[in-house]
Amino acid sequence: MTHTQNSTGHRILVIDDEAAIRRFLHSALSSEEFHLNEAESGHEGLSVAASFRPDVILLDLGLPDMDGIEVIRRIREWSNVPVIILSVREQEDDKVAALDAGADDYLSKPFGVGELVARIRAALRRSLKNSEEPVFKSDDLTVDIPKRRVFANGGEIQLTPTEYDLLRLLITHAGKVLTHSQILKQIWGVAYKDQSQVLRVTISNLRKKIERDPSRPRHITTEPGVGYRLRLKEG
Incomplete structure (x- = not known):
């Protein structure tokens, strides 16, 4: 019906x-x-x-x-x-x-x-939102994708290649929950699909750089037992 x-x-x-x-x-x-x-x-x-x-x-x-x-x-x-x-x-x-x-x-x-x-x-x-937009903005987080430059908390942030790749993946699916296995396979490869500790450490390091208070993240939120979500907020 x-x-x-x-x-x-x-x-x-x-x-x-x-x-x-x-x-x-x-x-x-x-x-x-x-x-x-x-x-x-x-x-x-x-x-x-x-x-x-x-x-x-x-x-x-x-x-x-x-x-x-x-x-x-x-x-x-x-x-x-x-x-x-x-x-x-x-x-x-x-x-x-x-x-x-x-x-x-x-x-x-x-x-x-x-x-x-x-x-x-x-x-x-x-x-x-076009995932290929040259500049991604959400609240105080800005990512210039072609130049691989990241700005947060009023300044430019230096990320490792893996941290940037992880952030770029979350940006591509901003607002959507990505499971641990989805992220691990995309960033580290199929052999790492069960290595959730690797992901947790990288998320923690990324939060320390882009969050005002890493213990209360506003950008990268945790879906307990499931995965992570990059929140979409107007700047």
């Missing part, structure tokens, strides 16, 4: 088999001037996604016909649309599996409307 709401806002596709959740999301998000469409199964969701071309997909993992992770994999075969998981599954393994499959974010049910809207807007900003 699908339902649309006329609006000039961004298109949101909700794939969830619970009618109550779909009604709740429709009521909450329509007031934010989003244009909603709905599907109650994985196969229907894939079909609607192909025709509706949403700007963001809100996906439940526990669908009646297929697991939500399989839906993500099929979407990623042809689209980079941001996918935010809304699920009662709270285990770290479920979050990691969904993110590794290509999801962009994860919210556990029940969740607040304010937090959901903030995650949707962050996903939209990320998808609209």
Whole structure:
């Protein structure tokens, strides 16, 4: 079943088999001037996604016909649309599996409307932001990508090649949670995919250089047991 709401806002596709959740999301998000469409199964969701071309997909993992992770994999075969998981599954393994499959974010049910809207807007900003922009800015962090120069806390910061590569990867996916294994494979290679200590040390060193208070990071936040996220904030 699908339902649309006329609006000039961004298109949101909700794939969830619970009618109550779909009604709740429709009521909450329509007031934010989003244009909603709905599907109650994985196969229907894939079909609607192909025709509706949403700007963001809100996906439940526990669908009646297929697991939500399989839906993500099929979407990623042809689209980079941001996918935010809304699920009662709270285990770290479920979050990691969904993110590794290509999801962009994860919210556990029940969740607040304010937090959901903030995650949707962050996903939209990320998808609209050209990852090849010459200069990345977020709050007091500025990175001149072609010149490999980094500025924070009012001055230029010197990074090691590995620290810069890690920061550049986080910038490319700014606002999105990257799992430990995703980062390790990208920066150090497949042989290091289980060497989380290497990543923790490099993150710690990077935070000491770009954060005002490394013990309370504002730029690189930790998703416990899952990975890291570079926050997108207006300067």
